[in-house]
Amino acid sequence: MTTTNRKAALVCAALAMCNVLIGAVAQAQDVSFLDARRDFHVGRTPVSIVTADFNGDGLQDLAVANSASNDVSVLLGIEDGRFQEPQDFGVGNGPASIAVGDFNGDGVQDLAVVNAGTGPGYYDGSVSVLLGIGDGSFQVARNFDAGTHPTSFAVGDFNGDGVQDLAVTSFATVSVFLGNGDGSFQAARSFAAGSSLVFVTVGDFNRDGVGDLAVADSSRYNVLVLLGNGDGSFQDAQIVGPGIEPAFIALGDFNGDGVQDLAVANRGFFHVSIFLGNGDGSFQAARTFAAGRFPASVIVGDFNGDGVQDLAVADSSQVLVLLGNGDGSFQEARNTVAGNRPHSIAVGDFNRDGVQDLAVANIFSDSVSVLLGNGDGSFQGVRTFRTGSGASLAMGDFNNDGMQDLVVANQFSRDVSVLLGNGDGSLQEARSFETGSLYPRSVAVGDFNGDGLLDLATANSSNVSVLLGNGDGSFQQPRTFGTGGSPVFIAVGDFNGDGVPDLAVANSFNDVSVLLGNGDGSFQLPRSFRAGSHPSSVVVGDLNGDGVQDLALSNSGTDPLYVDGSVSVLLGNGDGTFQAARNLTAGNRPSSIAMADLNRDGLQDLIVSNAASRNVSVLLGNGDGTFQAAMNFEAVFGPFFVAVGDFNGDGVPDLATTNDGANNASVLLGNGDGTFQAAGHFGTGLNSWSVVVWDFNGDGLQDLAVANSGEVAVLINNTLR
Numbered sequence: 001m002t003t004t005n006r007k008a009a010l011v012c013a014a015l016a017m018c019n020v021l022i023g024a025v026a027q028a029q030d031v032s033f034l035d036a037r038r039d040f041h042v043g044r045t046p047v048s049i050v051t052a053d054f055n056g057d058g059l060q061d062l063a064v065a066n067s068a069s070n071d072v073s074v075l076l077g078i079e080d081g082r083f084q085e086p087q088d089f090g091v092g093n094g095p096a097s098i099a100v101g102d103f104n105g106d107g108v109q110d111l112a113v114v115n116a117g118t119g120p121g122y123y124d125g126s127v128s129v130l131l132g133i134g135d136g137s138f139q140v141a142r143n144f145d146a147g148t149h150p151t152s153f154a155v156g157d158f159n160g161d162g163v164q165d166l167a168v169t170s171f172a173t174v175s176v177f178l179g180n181g182d183g184s185f186q187a188a189r190s191f192a193a194g195s196s197l198v199f200v201t202v203g204d205f206n207r208d209g210v211g212d213l214a215v216a217d218s219s220r221y222n223v224l225v226l227l228g229n230g231d232g233s234f235q236d237a238q239i240v241g242p243g244i245e246p247a248f249i250a251l252g253d254f255n256g257d258g259v260q261d262l263a264v265a266n267r268g269f270f271h272v273s274i275f276l277g278n279g280d281g282s283f284q285a286a287r288t289f290a291a292g293r294f295p296a297s298v299i300v301g302d303f304n305g306d307g308v309q310d311l312a313v314a315d316s317s318q319v320l321v322l323l324g325n326g327d328g329s330f331q332e333a334r335n336t337v338a339g340n341r342p343h344s345i346a347v348g349d350f351n352r353d354g355v356q357d358l359a360v361a362n363i364f365s366d367s368v369s370v371l372l373g374n375g376d377g378s379f380q381g382v383r384t385f386r387t388g389s390g391a392s393l394a395m396g397d398f399n400n401d402g403m404q405d406l407v408v409a410n411q412f413s414r415d416v417s418v419l420l421g422n423g424d425g426s427l428q429e430a431r432s433f434e435t436g437s438l439y440p441r442s443v444a445v446g447d448f449n450g451d452g453l454l455d456l457a458t459a460n461s462s463n464v465s466v467l468l469g470n471g472d473g474s475f476q477q478p479r480t481f482g483t484g485g486s487p488v489f490i491a492v493g494d495f496n497g498d499g500v501p502d503l504a505v506a507n508s509f510n511d512v513s514v515l516l517g518n519g520d521g522s523f524q525l526p527r528s529f530r531a532g533s534h535p536s537s538v539v540v541g542d543l544n545g546d547g548v549q550d551l552a553l554s555n556s557g558t559d560p561l562y563v564d565g566s567v568s569v570l571l572g573n574g575d576g577t578f579q580a581a582r583n584l585t586a587g588n589r590p591s592s593i594a595m596a597d598l599n600r601d602g603l604q605d606l607i608v609s610n611a612a613s614r615n616v617s618v619l620l621g622n623g624d625g626t627f628q629a630a631m632n633f634e635a636v637f638g639p640f641f642v643a644v645g646d647f648n649g650d651g652v653p654d655l656a657t658t659n660d661g662a663n664n665a666s667v668l669l670g671n672g673d674g675t676f677q678a679a680g681h682f683g684t685g686l687n688s689w690s691v692v693v694w695d696f697n698g699d700g701l702q703d704l705a706v707a708n709s710g711e712v713a714v715l716i717n718n719t720l721r
Contacts, residue, residue: 030680030719031654031667031717032680032718032719033382033682033704033715034716036380036382036683036715036718037338037369037379037380037381037682038081038682039367039368039369039664040075041367041636041681042073042075042086042367043068043088044066044068044366045066045068046065046073046344047344047361048065049063049345049346050098050100051346052100053109054136056134059076059079060350061076061083062077062083062346063100064098065091065096065097066088066095066366070091070092070093070115072089072098072113072130073086073087073088074089075087077350079351085678089130089141090140090141092115092124093117093118093126094116094117094118095113096115096152098112098113098114099113099153102164104182105182108133108134110129111129112127112130112153112166113128114127114151114153114168117148117150122148122149126150127144127150127153127168127185128141129142129185131183146170146177148170150175151169152169152198152200153166153167153168153169153200154201157211158210158230158232158234159231160230160231163178163180164179165177167200167213169215171195171196172193172195172197173190173193174193174197174215174234175188176189176190189233191233191237193217193224193237194217194224194237195217196219197215198216198217198218199215199246199249200214200249201249201250201251202214205225206281207259210230212225212226212281213225215237215249216264218245218267221245222240222246223239223241223249223262223273223275224237225237225240225281225283226238238281238282244266244267244271245266245267246265247295248264248297249262249263249264249265250262250263250265250300251263252311254274254276254324254326254328255326256308256326256327259277259278261275261283261328262275263300265296265313265314267295267296270290270295271288271289271291272291272295272313273287274328289322289330289333291313291320291322292318292333294316295315296342297314297343298312298314299312299358303373303377304323304377310322310377311330313345314343314344314360315335316341317337317340317342317663317686318336318342318686319335319360320334320336321334321336321377337663337685337686338371338663339367339368339369339683340363340364340637340638340661341362341363341364342363343363344360346359347359356373357371357379358370365636365637365638366637367664382715383425383426383716384708384713385419385427385430385711387419387430388413388415388417388430388710389709391408391409391410391441391707392440392441392689393443393690393691394443395407396445396454398469399420399471399472400472401420403421404421404694404696405418405421405473406692406712407443407445408443408707409435409458413439413440414434414435415432415435416433416435416440417430417432418431418432423698424697425697425703425714425716431474433475435478436465436477436478436480437463437465437478437480438461439460439461440459440460440465441458441488442458442459442487442489443456443457447501448466448521448523449520449521450500453470454469455467457492457503458490459483459487459488459489460480460487462483463480463483464481464487464490464503464515465478465479465481466478466479466481466523468521479522481515482525482526483526484507484509484512484526485507486507486508486509487506487513488508489505489506491503491505491538495516495549495574495578497574497575500519502516502517502576503515503523505526506531506535506536506537507535508534510530510532510533511528511529511530511535512531512535513527514528514529514578516576527576530580531553531555531581532565532566532567532581532583533555533558533564533565533566534558536553536592537591538552539553540595542604543569543571543595545623545624548572548573548574550570551568551572551578552569552570554567554586555590556589556590556611557589562612565589565590565610566590567590567593567606567617568581568583569581569582569627582625584619584627586610587616587630588611588612589611590617591610591611591639592608592641592690593606593607593642594606594607594642594655595607595644596653597653598618598620598674599672599673602623604621605618605621606619607619607644608630608642609640613639614635614638615632615635616632616642616657618631618632618675619631620674631674631675633668633676635659635666635668635679636666637661638659638661639666640658640688641689641691642656643656643704647669647701647717648669652672654668655667655676656668657679658690660688663684663686664684665681665684665706666679667681682704684706685709685713686708686709686710688707688713689706691704691705691707692705695717697716701718703716704717
């Protein structure tokens with residue numbers, strides 16, 4: 001065994017992929033991480049979400065309108081805050097908003113969806129009604145014409161007959177569809193209001209027992225109120241007050257006077273407006289509270305259990321919670337990261353602990369994020385530790401205390417961040433060490449001068465830096481070595497069998513550079529070997545069983561379509577040189593590569609994350625350096641990085657991917673034959689890049705550490721607790 005291989009069991013460098021798998025300690029059918037956000041894949045471009053009990057089991061379920069796939073995803077709840085795989089039900093064109101009601105009076109929850117139609121005229125707008133069967137499934141949708149480009153709707157009883165009706169916004173009108181009580185509706189009656197209506201909700205603003213409407217007019221920047229007459233008609237619209245591109249309205253009693261107030265998410269001005277009601281249908285002047293950059297929706301709940309109503313806001317990249325003071329004012333917003341582009345938000349108690357939780361529909365990651373409440377106004381998420389602008393992550397014991405530490409290459413600076421581990425899953429404050437060159441994109445760990453201490457090597461924008469370790473968690477000044485054009489990733493191996501660690505550097509200019517080590521921390525001049533189109537990462541292993549280390553690279557291909565993305569396999573000759581690359585087909589834009597024996601046949605297999613394909617490719621090895629055709633397994637939007645571990649303790653390799661497009665990590669449990677189960681998704685943080693696997697708190701379970709934008713997120717495995 002070479003020096004590098006002996007070190008590998010300790011250092012597990014980021015993409016080089018350590019294959020240490022803990023023994024089978026118990027059987028488990030699922031995997032979870034302590035205090036981690038859970039994400040659930042739904043249809044394409046989810047824009048609106050509601051919660052209800054659709055199968056009568058006492059658990060809260062979710063329903064999501066997916067605007068790009070013309071369907072609704074229904075996720076039935078499981079006892080502990082998890083959800084079953086979604087069931088999809090077709091609706092009309094371009095679903096934009098979803099609501100729950102009992103439209104045929106059978107005591108079973110139904111769904112209604114407003115469909116904006118197809119561009120450019122949007123003349124085929126409609127309302128779809130899906131009558132519930134009571135077991136969580138729904139009848140085929142019944143569609144009702146809703147005019148041109150309907151945008152939002154609300155459910156209420158507008159004529160006092162005990163039957164639920166619909167109010168639908170479309171351009172400058174509100175259309176009212178009176179219900180017949182059998183799931184069908186009468187022809188629409190329209191009422192003029194504003195010029196570009198985007199949202200409507202139902203309340204009783206003058207306390208006469210008749211349903212009224214509050215409407216957001218985005219083009220005139222107004223909030224409007226239409227008081228109901230009780231017969232299904234409405235009075236002329238009154239202007240409540242201005243917003244800045246109001247997008248969403250929620251109702252609450254924010255000052256405890258028993259009168260309904262309005263909370264308005266203003267997409268164009270980074271705040272929420274509060275209009276306190278006077279009880280006669282009029283409202284006080286707006287009070288504004290900061291709420292992120294582009295608040296898209298707002299919902300009301302009591303998130304800290306003090307009996308005062310609070311707000312939760314879906315912002316462009318996060319969920320913000322504003323705790324109420326009880327007088328109509330709110331505290332400074334607290335943030336929790338959801339998926340990519342949170343758009344709609346719902347409240348429920350999904351794990352039945354008596355604390356309100358949140359469910360968030362994420363437009364750009366085609367997912368729903370579930371944030372379990374802690375009861376103090378905060379929500380569960382990963383433990384994060386500040387770094388620089390991190391992109392690549394590796395680990396090792398840099399201060400020789402027997403505990404694993406982390407190092408992050410900060411790609412938008414000229415340094416690495418070192419975070420020493422405390423052994424309980426927490427990390428000390430980051431210390432920075434200069435690389436001497438701009439844009440370190442990747443970091444690897446090895447003992448390059450043979451002193452028994454771990455050192456660092458980084459791939460920078462134009463060279464390689466080596467930082468020799470002092471053994472106390474600090475590092476010496478960098479030494480730089482030339483490499484090929486635009487290095488992007490670095491890995492450690494022993495390519496000439498002399499027991500001295502060497503470096504392999506993937507260069508985006510279509511080759512890989514090999515720098516043979518001299519054993520004193522210096523390296524020989526690079527030798528370059530042709531790879532595929534735009535290499536993005538490299539991994540080291542013995543792919544043909546000859547005892548010589550080989551290379552495998554992921555090649556991202558050429559923008560914009562990445563159709564020439566591939567995997568390159570370069571078999572080693574044992575003297576530091578390599579045979580001509582064999583190029584294999586993977587998915588779209590391969591971005592990282594890992595190596596493991598996935599089907600337990602004693603042969604090395606390859607795993608590739610495909611950043612533009614929503615999946616990972618598995619290429620099972622034949623043992624001679626060739627591979628079977630790729631099998632693809634879905635992760636979620638933008639899988640950028642892949643790592644191997646055993647997360648449920650069954651002795652079978654599993655996969656973890658970071659999904660830059662979804663701000664989360666996916667875990668795919670292995671079946672032991674090279675195939676994988678459906679992915680589970682766990683929140684990480686903004687712009688998740690690389691991941692490493694280790695038992696960071698010493699409990700025998702493998703955990704995850706993820707390099708995000710400016711921080712490291714640690715997800716502690718909770719599977720067998």
